[in-house]
Amino acid sequence: MTMPLGQFESVLGLYNYWVVIFLMMTGFYVVMARPNLIQKVVGLNIFQISVFLLYLTMGKVRGAATAPILLPGRTEYSNPLPSVLMLTAIVVGVATTSLALALIVRIRETYGTIEDDEIVAKDKQP
Amino acid sequence: MIDAHLPVLQIVIPLLTSPLCILVRANRRVMALVIATCWLVFAMSCRLLYLVSQQGAITYQLGGWPAPWGIEYRVDGLSALILLIVSGMGAIVITYAPTSVDREIPVEQQTLFYTLYLLSLTGLLGIVITGDLFNLFVFLEISSLSTYALISLGKHRRALVAAFQYLVMGTIGATFILIGIGLTYQITGGLNMADLASLLTQYTGDHATNRTVLVAFAFLSVGISLKMAVFPLHQWLPNAYTFAPSVVTAFLAATATKVSVYVLLRVTYTIFKPHFAFELMPLDVELMGLALIGILWSSTAAIFQQNLKRLLAFSSIAQIGYIVLGLSLASVGGVTASVLHIFNHALIKGGLFMATGCLALRLPSLDLKHLHGIGRRMPWTATAWAIGGLGLIGVPLTSGFVSKWYLIVSLLGTGTETNEWRLDHLAAVLVIGASLLAAIYVWRFVDVAFFREPTAEVEAATEAPLRMLLPTYFVIGLTLVFGVWPTLPTQLAAQAASAVIGSTH
Numbered sequence A: 001m002t003m004p005l006g007q008f009e010s011v012l013g014l015y016n017y018w019v020v021i022f023l024m025m026t027g028f029y030v031v032m033a034r035p036n037l038i039q040k041v042v043g044l045n046i047f048q049i050s051v052f053l054l055y056l057t058m059g060k061v062r063g064a065a066t067a068p069i070l071l072p073g074r075t076e077y078s079n080p081l082p083s084v085l086m087l088t089a090i091v092v093g094v095a096t097t098s099l100a101l102a103l104i105v106r107i108r109e110t111y112g113t114i115e116d117d118e119i120v121a122k123d124k125q126p
Numbered sequence B: 001m002i003d004a005h006l007p008v009l010q011i012v013i014p015l016l017t018s019p020l021c022i023l024v025r026a027n028r029r030v031m032a033l034v035i036a037t038c039w040l041v042f043a044m045s046c047r048l049l050y051l052v053s054q055q056g057a058i059t060y061q062l063g064g065w066p067a068p069w070g071i072e073y074r075v076d077g078l079s080a081l082i083l084l085i086v087s088g089m090g091a092i093v094i095t096y097a098p099t100s101v102d103r104e105i106p107v108e109q110q111t112l113f114y115t116l117y118l119l120s121l122t123g124l125l126g127i128v129i130t131g132d133l134f135n136l137f138v139f140l141e142i143s144s145l146s147t148y149a150l151i152s153l154g155k156h157r158r159a160l161v162a163a164f165q166y167l168v169m170g171t172i173g174a175t176f177i178l179i180g181i182g183l184t185y186q187i188t189g190g191l192n193m194a195d196l197a198s199l200l201t202q203y204t205g206d207h208a209t210n211r212t213v214l215v216a217f218a219f220l221s222v223g224i225s226l227k228m229a230v231f232p233l234h235q236w237l238p239n240a241y242t243f244a245p246s247v248v249t250a251f252l253a254a255t256a257t258k259v260s261v262y263v264l265l266r267v268t269y270t271i272f273k274p275h276f277a278f279e280l281m282p283l284d285v286e287l288m289g290l291a292l293i294g295i296l297w298s299s300t301a302a303i304f305q306q307n308l309k310r311l312l313a314f315s316s317i318a319q320i321g322y323i324v325l326g327l328s329l330a331s332v333g334g335v336t337a338s339v340l341h342i343f344n345h346a347l348i349k350g351g352l353f354m355a356t357g358c359l360a361l362r363l364p365s366l367d368l369k370h371l372h373g374i375g376r377r378m379p380w381t382a383t384a385w386a387i388g389g390l391g392l393i394g395v396p397l398t399s400g401f402v403s404k405w406y407l408i409v410s411l412l413g414t415g416t417e418t419n420e421w422r423l424d425h426l427a428a429v430l431v432i433g434a435s436l437l438a439a440i441y442v443w444r445f446v447d448v449a450f451f452r453e454p455t456a457e458v459e460a461a462t463e464a465p466l467r468m469l470l471p472t473y474f475v476i477g478l479t480l481v482f483g484v485w486p487t488l489p490t491q492l493a494a495q496a497a498s499a500v501i502g503s504t505h
Helices: A005-013 A015-033 A037-058 A080-111 A116-124 B003-024 B027-055 B077-104 B107-129 B133-152 B158-188 B193-199 B211-228 B236-243 B246-271 B273-280 B283-303 B308-327 B332-362 B379-393 B399-413 B423-450 B466-484 B487-502
Strands: A060-062 A076-078 B058-061 B072-075
Touching (some): A037 A060, A037 A080, A037 B158, B003 B058, B003 B072, B003 B107, B027 B077, B027 B487, B072 B107, B077 B107, B077 B246, B077 B332, B107 B133, B133 B158, B133 B246, B211 B273, B236 B246, B246 B308, B273 B283, B283 B423, B308 B332, B379 B399, B379 B423, B379 B466
């Protein structure tokens, strides 16, 4: 049985995008569902990194390489702009993560726990 | 000519002063430096507003690179007005700040506070002035990150949890915006807002079937709504406002969510155009519905709050609802009302939180049950709060009345030709009804402050120092001035609305 090429393309040809969506949803779920603050930060990181991947994927240019490439016969190249944008986004991500971790350290110092539900319970006590 | 470089100086000066603050270190000198910078920035935004009203939109190309390739700063009627509001409130709040900061923030962290304040202001101004979508994201993160840190400076340990919660929600919102920007870039290959507007016309016309554009728009609007604290996405706001230091709350309440509304105006009106956003996509009905539920729900929630700051925080969510309601009408009148309410609410809520900060200076707790009789011990502060509260209700002769009037007129005005019963008319009725709810929660403070016998801890309180009262009364006084003579803000708002709606043709 032969699969029509178009259908095959639309599943496997979008391989990167499947990975992006999978990572995005995983990260989003972890942020929302996990009570542990460190795990929330990990989820946030996965969520952000999926977006980096999205940008890098869209930077790929196939077949219409008009960039001045020295090596002959090259028709594939990466648009540098999305990569540059993601450098900035990575810096932002690092800053966010470090700030989040710093806050977690302070929360651990004052509450003695980094579990969301335990913090809420401690605040309910008079 | 210095005028030609004003747009970039507006950003560069505060951005470069903040690391300088860290180098200077000494608290008093840093304070003086930051206050001076804020007023300088305010003076520049006044000049920019004047120039824009004289000669129309100003563009500035960074590094001399022409627009679609380089980053462009663009100041039109709308951004000039928002710049004025943000820098003006920023300057007044920081002038008011030192006494409150001395009490609420440990000495060794005060330099950091002033630095972060300036960075946060820079980020907010940058969001408003930039004409480049990715640059907007970067400024959004500059302001957000410094805001998270500012909130965590609060005295109560719950400030840390509130800051963390805001960080998680804020980062999700910002990442949604980043996804939206990415998908838009994927389709058009552009990041400049004006360029995007023309590149997108072929996708946002009547046959808008390009799924990537639809998804990009959805991600952008949800992300911005999170930052704006529109009703179901507001959970981060009450805790953040309640546990942040008083000065930070006053600054954030007057500026941060307003700037996010500006971003939504830009994305829907300038980039994607109202035809796509409100006719092909149902954003108007969604926003109007959410705004109305938000107004009613949070006004009701505000009535049941025990803490004064938390009460005002819930009232802020309701007021965002009014602003969004105007925006969702997609008419010049609606946007004018929306922008006017951004202006008036920045003054009213800024003034109210400043008065609340005066109370926090003298009292250990801001729970209403600890405020009994405070109107007798701190009459000036309590009176300022009461006048601000009248503005919140929308009593005539206060500026809150003017913007609610404009909102109701434009709500009623949209259906006149068909004369049928529409959602807009229901909305107008609900706006008036919600003002009564506002009257109830404002009355709760007035009742406690003026009609109860002072408790022991209130007896010990003395009037707030002039250094804090004067800026508070300046802001509260402006709400009365613009309530009696609303010509200036109304003209500026109309100019802003025509700048943003005019760009759609």
